[in-house]
Amino acid sequence: MPTLYSLWIVGRNGGLLYSRDFVQLPPIEFNDKLRLASSWFGMCGISAQLSPVPDSSGIQLMQADTFDLHSFHTLTGTTFMLLTEPHTPDAAELLRTTVYELYCDYVLKNPFHEMDQVIKSELFDQNLVERCQAINRRWGVGA
Amino acid sequence: MAMLSGWHRRMCEEDFKLMFGLFWSMRALATALDPKNPTKQQMGAPMRIGDGCSFNSFRTSSYKLHFLESPSGLKFVLTTDPSVGSMSEQLQYIYASLFVELVVKNPLYTPGEPFLFEPFSAALNKYMRTLGLLS
Numbered sequence: 001m002p003t004l005y006s007l008w009i010v011g012r013n014g015g016l017l018y019s020r021d022f023v024q025l026p027p028i029e030f031n032d033k034l035r036l037a038s039s040w041f042g043m044c045g046i047s048a049q050l051s052p053v054p055d056s057s058g059i060q061l062m063q064a065d066t067f068d069l070h071s072f073h074t075l076t077g078t079t080f081m082l083l084t085e086p087h088t089p090d091a092a093e094l095l096r097t098t099v100y101e102l103y104c105d106y107v108l109k110n111p112f113h114e115m116d117q118v119i120k121s122e123l124f125d126q127n128l129v130e131r132c133q134a135i136n137r138r139w140g141v142g143a
Numbered sequence: 144m145a146m147l148s149g150w151h152r153r154m155c156e157e158d159f160k161l162m163f164g165l166f167w168s169m170r171a172l173a174t175a176l177d178p179k180n181p182t183k184q185q186m187g188a189p190m191r192i193g194d195g196c197s198f199n200s201f202r203t204s205s206y207k208l209h210f211l212e213s214p215s216g217l218k219f220v221l222t223t224d225p226s227v228g229s230m231s232e233q234l235q236y237i238y239a240s241l242f243v244e245l246v247v248k249n250p251l252y253t254p255g256e257p258f259l260f261e262p263f264s265a266a267l268n269k270y271m272r273t274l275g276l277l278s
Binding site: 005006025026028029032035036039040042043046047048049050051052053054055056057058059060061062063064065066067069083 | 165208
């Protein structure tokens, strides 16, 4: 069953700015989250460097046994990570449009927000969870 | 790295180390993020081959890397165009029917050492052609 599991946002220096689960997941300790986020940031850099052809971007999608990890790198260097069930359709598109738009509207347009600072916007949180859980419900997944 | 063919850029020793590190941390990341396994080991604890959640492939804007780890820890890496679908079965075939038959059963093969066996390369090329991945 297609499911959106969680969204993480990683800043320009590899720090974790935001993380949110959309369904019940096995908990990950906060320190481990920080480490995972920064190692993902590093892996994206290394994969671009190791590319067999010139001019590669960072990782856009990683497929593991039990999940897909979609990653979207904005032009300014922020990284969005979306963890989904394998073969969840349109996840990359969702990241590029819906999630990025919400981020721009509720986080970047907030005059009190500073780049690469932890995201503590309630409106962003509410809207994001609402949209993503609506998508999950459409696929028949409860919160 | 036991065998390498068809990279567009010259790879140096440093690159192989980087690649090994990349796969190692990817597997650690996949195991830590695994949403289906509620009983997780602590992050960074040593993992045995085949433990936890493995990754099958990743894709960037210009290439896709397919990955298979054999039960003995040999890693099979295939890089393709990003539009290519899942190659897990094909990698499994390369491992089970080509590598085991033509390399492991070759008396000149020393495990862990680089090798260059004509029959294996030829069979691999032929197989890649039948998949339509090599012109």
